[in-house]
Amino acid sequence: MRIADRIADRTKSGFAALLMMGAAQFAFAQVPRTIDADPALVARGHQLAVAADCMACHTAVNGGKPFAGGYGIASPMGTIYSSNITPSKKAGIGSYTEAQFARALREGVRADGAHLYPAMPYTSYTGLSDDDVHALYAYFMHGVAPVDESAPQTKLPFPFGVRASMALWNTLYLRERRFEPDPNHDAQWNHGAYLANVLAHCSACHTPRNFMMAEDAKQDLGGAQLGPWYAPNITSDAVSGIGAWSDAELVSYLKTGRAPGKNQAAGPMAEAVQNSLQYLSDDDLAAIVVYLRGTKPIRDARETKPAFAHGASASVETGLRGMQPSNANGTLSTGAALFSGYCASCHRVDGTGSPSQAYPSLSANTATGSLNPSNLIAAMLYGVDREAGGQHVLMPNFGEDSYVQPLGDDQIASIANYVLAQYGNADVHVSVEDVVEARNGGPRPLLARLQPVMVPGIIVAALLVIGLVVAFVRRARRRALASVATIKTEKV
Known part of the structure; x- marks a missing residue:
């Protein structure tokens, strides 16, 4: 059918x-x-x-x-x-x-x-x-x-x-x-393959690109940078991909944009859920899950456990309140104090999130457990805004166009590092340069970085080609003249 x-x-x-x-x-x-x-x-x-x-x-x-x-x-x-x-x-x-x-x-x-x-x-x-x-x-x-x-x-x-x-x-x-259709798989798998690979074009975001910005088929669905956001590995690998997710969690994520204890959709993925995936039937979503479970697993050798398996709830709130009453503003100079002032009201002081998980836990969360902290940084800079299943999830952004108080690059980095150390992958560190890069649209691939020198490079290359052609013509002419002179000498 x-x-x-x-x-x-x-x-x-x-x-x-x-x-x-x-x-x-x-x-x-x-x-x-x-x-x-x-x-x-x-x-x-x-x-x-x-x-x-x-x-x-x-x-x-x-x-x-x-x-x-x-x-x-x-x-x-x-x-x-x-x-x-x-x-x-x-x-x-x-x-x-x-x-x-x-x-x-x-x-x-x-x-x-x-x-x-x-x-x-x-x-x-x-x-x-x-x-x-x-x-x-x-x-x-x-x-x-x-x-x-x-x-x-x-x-x-x-x-x-x-x-x-x-x-x-x-x-x-x-x-x-x-x-x-692949005759080696059943109808449900093929249905999911068509949805994932053709209509939903998952690889356009989740597959890394080569120097010429084409999808790298050898790393299909293995995770890719998407501007300031990171589209994670969604292959069947149990550590780096979605292999350790349950079917119900995967369906929930695709349909609502969140799977408590795993992940929540933001950025481009939130748009995909809001405008497309939430309207697919349960059969369609189940078929996509079946297909993803059958994909070639891709493992990052640096990872020893899934991103969602990092971190635990913890609170340092008692060490912050009222300790420096004469310098209240100065207390917001550390990641812990900034987290308390800007994040704890929604994510709670111990990082466990709201009971409904509309404001998610910061531990057992791929955004804080991933080796790539892009989504953690981007969520703070650009916020989260998605509507699915009649529910509107909104996290205000703290970037330049924030309707709350914008945070500086050093402040974003401090909060990120506090969250990573307390609730996520403590081996990951966010620098101020990382935040600046995300604020400017994310890492630029080599091809884009070469653009400023492409015009001079093309001119230099063209001049070299012209010079080589001129040199070749002159050399050929000299050889021809020498040949004529030799013939004349021999006749004499």
Whole structure:
């Protein structure tokens, strides 16, 4: 059975519930449809679009219109703005034929022939079946309201701004092929593989990238830096991956964004849960779990136990209160004092979190037990904001745009190191430089760091080539003249 048919048949799924609730951002009733649109096909396309999380990237924050684009994706090469994919013929994809729509999805090439950047996960969507592309086309043409407003243009620095260069990148790294069920696995595993690898494009975030920013297939789902956030290892390994999680914990995490005693979704993963994963049926989520459990395990040799197995509850509160009444402000100079002032009211003085774990425990937590402290730092700088299952989880950020008092880089580092020492992996240390890097968007890959010298490098290389050509021509000319002179001498 096709994946879309599987989804469509589950009338009691989260998708059906969503439609009945009439959520504004997805509701069909508010969107005019042409008479020739097949309602069942449009509905199936809508369900696929939710599973593919199209809304997250193609809707601008702070009141952007659904699918009108303008969401700024902070890539290491610069900000990439998502395009308008409403059926507007003026600013969107309303003039696209189905073949052009399919080419954009699977090959990353727009109707005008320009190349898309792989921030649009066409390297995953290339696996979409013809039937699913057809359903998606029906939805975007007949189930989405047209918006006649153009999205901001992406302007990356040279040479990344040369879209034509993506043709070579695609030749090297795009494996254009449709998903084919693996006969060595059952239907549930294959269903999960299609959801995880194609529609939900998990590898786009969880797989590290090589020098040319293509996914490293040898480290598939092995964990990757995503700007200031870290998308963890989700392979079947029991130490570095999700092998020690129960099925119920994995399903809970995908559906609600949290699994008490393990992890809570923030950053890009919170967006995936909020806009997509929470609406998948339990059968869909169970299939993803089955697939992940069957992935090749990838182990970090430095890890001896799972990240969630670090730490224990502890409190130093009694040593802080009232000890320096004449210098109250000065008490907030240590990690312990800063934690008490800014964090303990939600996470409790002993780090155990709230009873419901809406404010999670700081021990038995992958954000504090991981060898990579990026998510701990980013949570403080950027906060946590997600809505799932009718519950809104909000942690205020303490970065520059904080509506509470912003914290400095040294203060963030002090809190992080206190939390790591008290509740998490005490072997990990956060420096002020780590915080500065996260505040500036996260580690920059080598290719991005080389960008400032690329133009002079290209000029120097071009001059060297020209010089070599000139030298070769001169040498050939001298040889020719010498040869003529020898012939003349011999004749004489």
